[in-house]
Structure formats: structure tokens, C-alpha cells
Amino acid sequence: MNFSYLVPMFLVILVSTLSQGAQEDEQISTPEIEDRYRSLETFARGMFYLESLYVDPKMVEQDKMVTAALKGMVDQLDPHTMLMPKRAFKQLTIDTQGKFGGVGIIVSQERGKLIVVSPIEGTPASKAGIESGDEIIAIDKFELSKIKNSDAVDKMRGAPGSTIVLRIKREGVKEELTFKLRREIIKVQSVRNRMLSQGIVYLRISSFQENTATELRQALKKHEKEAKGIILDLRDNPGGLLDQAVQVSDLFIESGVIVSTVGRDPKRVEREFAHKRDTYAKLPIIVVVNDGSASASEIVAGALQDHERALILGTTTFGKGSVQTLVSLPDGSGLKLTVARYYTPKDRSIQAKGILPDVRVPFQEIDDNIKPTKTGKKKSTKEADLKGHIESHDLSDLAKKKGLLVDIKAWPKMYRKDNQLVTAYTYLKGFSLFQKQKR
Numbered sequence: 376m377n378f379s380y381l382v383p384m385f386l387v388i389l390v391s392t393l394s395q396g397a398q399e400d401e402q403i404s405t406p407e408i409e410d411r412y413r414s415l416e417t418f419a420r421g422m423f424y425l426e427s428l429y430v431d432p433k434m435v436e437q438d439k440m441v442t443a444a445l446k447g448m449v450d451q452l453d454p455h456t457m458l459m460p461k462r463a464f465k466q467l468t469i470d471t472q473g474k475f476g477g478v479g480i481i482v483s484q485e486r487g488k489l490i491v492v493s494p495i496e497g498t499p500a501s502k503a504g505i506e507s508g509d510e511i512i513a514i515d516k517f518e519l520s521k522i523k524n525s526d527a528v529d530k531m532r533g534a535p536g537s538t539i540v541l542r543i544k545r546e547g548v549k550e551e552l553t554f555k556l557r558r559e560i561i562k563v564q565s566v567r568n569r570m571l572s573q574g575i576v577y578l579r580i581s582s583f584q585e586n587t588a589t590e591l592r593q594a595l596k597k598h599e600k601e602a603k604g605i606i607l608d609l610r611d612n613p614g615g616l617l618d619q620a621v622q623v624s625d626l627f628i629e630s631g632v633i634v635s636t637v638g639r640d641p642k643r644v645e646r647e648f649a650h651k652r653d654t655y656a657k658l659p660i661i662v663v664v665n666d667g668s669a670s671a672s673e674i675v676a677g678a679l680q681d682h683e684r685a686l687i688l689g690t691t692t693f694g695k696g697s698v699q700t701l702v703s704l705p706d707g708s709g710l711k712l713t714v715a716r717y718y719t720p721k722d723r724s725i726q727a728k729g730i731l732p733d734v735r736v737p738f739q740e741i742d743d744n745i746k747p748t749k750t751g752k753k754k755s756t757k758e759a760d761l762k763g764h765i766e767s768h769d770l771s772d773l774a775k776k777k778g779l780l781v782d783i784k785a786w787p788k789m790y791r792k793d794n795q796l797v798t799a800y801t802y803l804k805g806f807s808l809f810q811k812q813k814r
Contacts, residue, residue: 418444438706449710454484455699456712463529464701464709477532478539478556480505481613481669483695489519489527491543492693493611493667496581497564499556505543507611507667512551513542533558568594571790572782574603575803580623583615583671588622595626595655604803605660606796607675610689614670617698617717621647624678627685629656631720633678636698638715645715659806660685661799664732669693676730677719687732688799696726734802741792779804 422440429435442458449458479498482489491509494500512519514530522530531539535558543552565587567579576598580587595602614620617634624633628649635646662676662685673692679685698715718724779801783791790796 442708449712453697453713455695455697456710457528459709459711460529461707463532464703464707464711476535476558476560478541478558479561480511480531482511482528483669483693492613492669495561495613496611498561499559500554503554503556505541505554506545507665508546509552510544511541512544513540515540535559566590566594568597569790570598570601571606571786571800573804574601575606575800576602576604577606577608577790577796579608580612580672582612583619583623585616585619587615587619588626591623592626592653602658604806605655605658606799606803607660607662607685608796609668609672609676610663610665610795611667612669612672613667614672614695617671617674620671620674624675625649625654627655627658627660627679628682629654631682633720634674635718635720635722636715637718659803661802662687663795663799664689664692664730665738665795666690666693666729668730669695673725673730674717674719677723677725680730680733681720681723686734686802687730688734688736688802689732689795690735690737691731692725692729694725694727694729696724696728734798736795736798739794741794741797 422437425435425440426432426437446458449456477498479495479500481492481495483492484490489511491500491505491507491511493507494505511527514527517527517530519527531541533539537558539556539558541554541556543554545552565580565582565584567581569577571577576595578591578594580591617636621633629651630649633647633649635644637644660679662679664672664676664687668676668689669692673695676685676687676692680687696716696718697713698717699711700714702710702712704710716724716726783797783800
């Protein structure tokens with residue numbers, strides 16, 4: 376029996392319905408609607424012939440074909456827009472609540488490659504030594520060159536206790552690296568805090584979740600009386616909720632724009648503003664960033680930089696200047712789609728450019744045991760080598776009084792060996808000295 380008449384009949388009903396709804400809008404004519412949806416006739420006919428004539432009916436089940444078609448559409452768009460299977464979509468919707476199942480890797484698609492933006496702190500991936508910038512080339516037995524990146528992300532999810540093997544290519548390392556990881560329920564502590572010494576508060580935000588701003592406010596309250604400066608660490612922070620980035624920025628900015636977002640209509644600009652109430656406006660701040668700082672992290676860094684509220688230190692950030700939203704579909708799957716671009720208070724787009732630090736300090740682990748090597752060059756004569764030189768007292772006394780080296784040596788090892796953190800601390804202490812001189 377020939378059912379091909381059903382397709383044109385369906386299209387007649389579709390166009391008729393659309394035309395009827397459009398009668399209220401005189402700006403849209405029926406021919407324009409017909410032109411817009413004419414391509415659907417090709418799609419509907421193609422599906423009908425596949426379902427009716429293809430040799431293996433199991434391969435052309437309608438649900439599978441619709442999903443594959445939608446996936447094909449999404450794959451033509453930006454790397455942050457993706458169709459997510461039911462299980463992955465359900466998992467993503469609870470990620471922002473601070474826990475999820477997996478190995479703890481934030482990834483991005485770059486030129487067809489799956490690149491690690493950052494391992495989430497304290498997760499199996501982080502503990503195993505996976506680093507920002509690593510390229511994932513295989514998951515278990517699946518070569519990424521043969522599967523879609525959205526499928527790859529789904530394959531990294533799994534039941535707690537199950538294992539996964541990742542093959543990774545790392546820049547500067549000739550051979551592939553293999554990591555065997557055990558999946559677990561990952562509970563992310565959004566904010567960590569510590570009083571380093573002499574009133575310098577260290578605040579580390581690992582991701583922007585539902586309660587990040589509240590946690591940060593509590594941490595600030597805890598050190599409020601003794602705080603003289605803040606180091607805000609956003610390194611390897613992949614981002615998260617936009618509203619939390621706005622609220623975090625609002626804690627340090629008294630007035631003005633925090634971020635602007637522009638969707639598909641360039642004339643419609645939405646702006647988020649700072650409020651003076653409960654703002655820590657006087658404390659000097661240094662924000663530490665790196666190439667793993669993305670999205671919401673860049674919103675905070677860009678806002679504080681444009682308002683000249685903080686010194687940005689480290690290396691150029693990731694450069695993700697777009698906003699995504701989640702939309703559920705009837706079958707339980709979902710779309711994660713890019714809906715807007717965001718701009719810093721000075722209307723800078725950081726998309727594919729990132730936030731440039733005010734002070735560039737590449738990361739290099741400090742090793743106190745390494746001694747200067749002898750170069751064989753003739754030693755140059757310095758002031759201290761001159762007979763009868765004037766002895767120096769003021770700088771050495773200052774170092775003893777301020778005790779910077781003593782302070783740093785008292786830190787936990789992981790902080791003490793972090794050259795970016797040590798540099799930020801030194802800058803803040805220097806700033807406090809200048810402030811005293813002004814008085």
C-alpha cells in the first residue's frame with residue numbers, strides 16, 4: 376500500500392495551522408511561512424521513504440532517526456551547544472547542586488579535539504594528575520576520532536565504583552599517557568578559605584554552584600575583623616552559574632555594571648548591576664587566574680578588572696564568552712544551547728580572547744632545595760664587593776620586621792610551592808606598605 380499521500384496531507388495541515396496562527400500578525404505573510412517551512416517537506420518525505428523502504432527496519436526506527444537528525448543539527452553549531460541523552464542531561468541538571476557522578480573533568484571541543492579545560496579539584500582526575508590542556512584521545516576502547524564528543528562526555532559518566540581508562544596526549548610529552556580512574560560521586564566544595572598570615576585572606580572558588588556566593592560571604596564574615604587583603608583564586612575554575620558570578624562580583628563592587636549579555640537580538644542588552652549594601656569595597660584584592668579559568672570565572676575577573684577593583688595576576692584565561700541554558704525535551708533528553716554572549720563592564724568581549732592579566736606570572740613550582748648552578752662566567756663586581764662600602768640595614772630590617780619569608784615558610788607545602796600565590800601575597804603586602812606611607 377502506498378502511504379506517500381500522508382506526507383503532503385501532513386504538510387497541508389501544518390502550513391494551514393501556521394497560516395491560521397499568523398493571520399493575527401499582518402507583518403508575516405502566508406508565502407513567507409510556506410517558504411520557511413518548505414524544507415520540512417524534504418525532511419518529512421526523506422523520513423517516510425527511509426521508514427518505508429530501507430532494508431533493515433530496526434535501523435530506521437523513528438525515535439532513533441529523529442535523535443540522529445537533531446544531533447546532526449547541533450553538531451553544526453558551537454562546541455558548547457549539544458544534545459544530551461536522557462542520563463547525561465539528568466546528571467547535568469544536578470551538577471550545579473555540588474555533586475555528580477564521574478571522574479571530575481571539565482572538557483571543551485577545540486578544532487575537533489576534546490581538550491581538558493580543568494580537572495575539578497579533589498576528584499579522581501585531579502588526584503591522578505590529569506592537567507588543563509590535556510587532549511583526551513580515547514575512553515576505554517573507544518577512539519575519540521570515531522565517536523562524537525558529546526558521546527565521549529557521556530561515556531565518562533558512570534556508576535560510582537566503576538572504572539574508566541583514559542588515553543591522553545600532553546603537550547611536551549612524546550608518549551601517550553594512560554590513566555585508570557575509578558568513578559565516584561563527586562562532591563565539590565565550592566569555596567575554601569584560609570588566613571595566610573598578616574591579615575591576608577586566601578579564598579579559593581573551584582566552581583560556581585547554587586550556594587557559592589553564600590559560602591564566600593560566610594568566609595569573608597569569618598575573617599572580617601582581621602582581614603587586610605584578599606587573594607581570590609579562580610585558577611582552573613571552569614565556571615558554572617551566571618547569577619553566582621554576578622553575586623560574587625557584587626560582594627566587591629559598590630556600583631555600576633557587572634556584566635552585560637546580548638542574545639540573538641543585538642538591540643536587546645541585559646545588564647546586571649552592583650549594589651552598595653554589604654560590599655567589601657575597601658579591602659585590596661588580587662585575583663589569580665590561568666588558562667583553566669573559564670566562563671563565570673572570567674565574568675568575575677573581567678568585572679573586577681574593569682572597575683579597577685582588583686589586580687589580575689597569572690596567565691590569560693580560557694576565553695569562553697558565551698552563556699548557555701538547559702532545555703528539556705519530551706523524551707527526557709535535553710539541549711544545552713548557547714543563548715547569548717556576555718561582555719565585561721567596559722563592553723569587552725572575551726570570546727576566544729580571554730582576560731589578559733595585569734601582571735603575567737606563569738606557574739612554576741617553587742623548590743627550595745634547588746641551588747643556583749654555576750655558569751662558569753666571570754663573576755661581576757657589585758657594590759658589596761667594593762672595599763669600604765656602606766652597610767645596608769634598612770631593607771634587611773624591613774624584611775625581618777615584615778617577616779615575609781617567615782610567613783611563607785609557615786604555609787602548608789602546597790601553598791608554599793605555588794609561585795603565583797607567593798607573588799600575589801608579596802604584591803598585597805607591598806600594597807599595604809604603600810598605604811601606610813600615604814597616611
